[in-house]
Amino acid sequence: MDFDLNEEQRATREALRAFLTKECPIEYVRECDEKEVYPFELYKKLAEQGWLGIPIAEEYGGTGGSCLDLVLFLEEFARHFEAGANIYYTSIVIAADAIGHFGTEDQKKTLLPKLARGELRFAFSLSEPGSGSDAASLRTKAVREGDEWVINGQKMFCSSAQVADYILLMARTDSEAPKHKGITMFLLDPKTPGVEIRRLKKLGLKPMDLNEIFLTDVRIPADCVIGEVNHGWTNVLKTLDYERCCLSAVNVGAAQSVLEKCLTYTNEREQFGQKIGSFQLTRAKLADMEMEIDASRLLTYRSATLVDKGIQNNKESAIGNLASSETYVRAALNGMRIMGGWGYLMEYDMQRHYRDSKLAEIGGGTSEILRIVISREMQKAHG
Ligand SMILES: Cc1cc2nc3c(=O)[nH]c(=O)nc-3n(C[C@H](O)[C@H](O)[C@H](O)COP(=O)(O)OP(=O)(O)OC[C@H]3O[C@@H](n4cnc5c(N)ncnc54)[C@H](O)[C@@H]3O)c2cc1C
Numbered sequence: 001m002d003f004d005l006n007e008e009q010r011a012t013r014e015a016l017r018a019f020l021t022k023e024c025p026i027e028y029v030r031e032c033d034e035k036e037v038y039p040f041e042l043y044k045k046l047a048e049q050g051w052l053g054i055p056i057a058e059e060y061g062g063t064g065g066s067c068l069d070l071v072l073f074l075e076e077f078a079r080h081f082e083a084g085a086n087i088y089y090t091s092i093v094i095a096a097d098a099i100g101h102f103g104t105e106d107q108k109k110t111l112l113p114k115l116a117r118g119e120l121r122f123a124f125s126l127s128e129p130g131s132g133s134d135a136a137s138l139r140t141k142a143v144r145e146g147d148e149w150v151i152n153g154q155k156m157f158c159s160s161a162q163v164a165d166y167i168l169l170m171a172r173t174d175s176e177a178p179k180h181k182g183i184t185m186f187l188l189d190p191k192t193p194g195v196e197i198r199r200l201k202k203l204g205l206k207p208m209d210l211n212e213i214f215l216t217d218v219r220i221p222a223d224c225v226i227g228e229v230n231h232g233w234t235n236v237l238k239t240l241d242y243e244r245c246c247l248s249a250v251n252v253g254a255a256q257s258v259l260e261k262c263l264t265y266t267n268e269r270e271q272f273g274q275k276i277g278s279f280q281l282t283r284a285k286l287a288d289m290e291m292e293i294d295a296s297r298l299l300t301y302r303s304a305t306l307v308d309k310g311i312q313n314n315k316e317s318a319i320g321n322l323a324s325s326e327t328y329v330r331a332a333l334n335g336m337r338i339m340g341g342w343g344y345l346m347e348y349d350m351q352r353h354y355r356d357s358k359l360a361e362i363g364g365g366t367s368e369i370l371r372i373v374i375s376r377e378m379q380k381a382h383g
Helices: 007-023 026-035 040-048 067-080 082-102 105-116 232-238 240-268 280-308 314-338 340-344 350-361 367-382
Strands: 122-125 141-145 148-159 166-172 183-188 195-199 210-221
Touching: 007 040, 007 067, 026 082, 040 082, 067 082, 067 240, 067 280, 082 105, 082 122, 082 148, 082 166, 082 232, 082 240, 082 350, 122 148, 141 166, 148 166, 148 183, 166 232, 183 210, 183 232, 232 240, 240 280, 240 314, 240 350, 280 314, 314 340, 314 350, 314 367, 340 350
Parallel strands: 122 166
Antiparallel strands: 141 148, 148 210, 166 183, 195 210
16 A cells, blocks of 8 residues: 655646646635636636646547546645636536546547637536435436427536536436436537526635526437436446545645645734644644544545546545545634634635535535445445
8 A cells, every 4th residue: 555646746746836826826816706706817827738638538638647646636726726626626527527438439529629728618517406415306308309309497506607618417318217217418508599597696616606507498409418318327426436536635625725824823823922823722623634634635545546446436435525525614614713803804715715615515415415325335335
């Protein structure tokens, strides 16, 4: 068992760190948050440097990174700019993964190189007003009519749809089949007549827009399907471990950023004639953060390594996701405690982590659902 990164991985992380320090300073992060704007300029620069191509195979214009490579990238990106890393995940990773695994040769050749060059952005739309954790009970319907699919329904909670060139949209194509079996993944151009996207106001991750989508007699060509008709749920399940690793990596990087801010603050702020970092209760908070982040990091790397070996690891990826999300939320809460009243001020960064962290316990499965996944796998293994 090797807990060390190899030389190439370390060098890549150093190069990324230097790039982000220059191109993504904290002032830029604050501005994107305050103005609630998508970081277009940063994405252009990431594309120019080839960073967008990590989850895309070399033959389609990417750099063909492993799951661990992607995890290392997202961890470092989130350490600088958590919302940016989340956007990378929703706009690039989900689509690269789905199209790379299930797309036709034509779809791969047409879409993936553009994705790697930053010329296309995607969004993923599974959730609906009536189906969240029970996502497979979705009701948006797609009916085949000649050479077209006609889609009707309503989607909820679609990240980055305002800026997306395509939406990977999940819809029911067989109402008679059991709920997991009659779902198809579609490639939807949001400019298609009948598509209406409305932005939702939310607590955090302000640079990443969140939307509801209304679909009224939306007609798309018959070949706008990713994977097999009625097998869309398989697309989702097969890529779940990989995607949970990515979300965990974002949590670890963001939590690390909280810890670093706490270390700086506790070293500067004085009360009762001492640095607050000298109080044992403050030190205990810092030690707990370090311990939990370190454990989450190792759990995430373990899961990514299993993905790279082609081993399905529902339990391990869910453990990594659960540990890292709750670690991040706790770190942000303790960060607020450590900063006293100053943390409550918008001019400090801790309030952003406090707001942003909550999604970690919702997206990719709520904490309750992740506990269900873990316990189910444990019981299965126990017989
Ligand atoms: C900022 C943001 C971005 C998002 N982006 C996307 C996106 O891009 N694409 C997309 O498709 N979706 C997206 N989502 C939706 C997200 O995946 C769902 O919110 C999530 O799956 C939970 O669904 P829900 O909100 O409907 O909660 P519900 O499923 O209604 O859950 C409510 C509560 O009940 C609990 N619960 C549910 N079932 C069980 C059970 N069996 N046992 C115990 N407890 C249970 C949950 O844990 C939760 O505490 C996003 C959500 C947010 C907030």
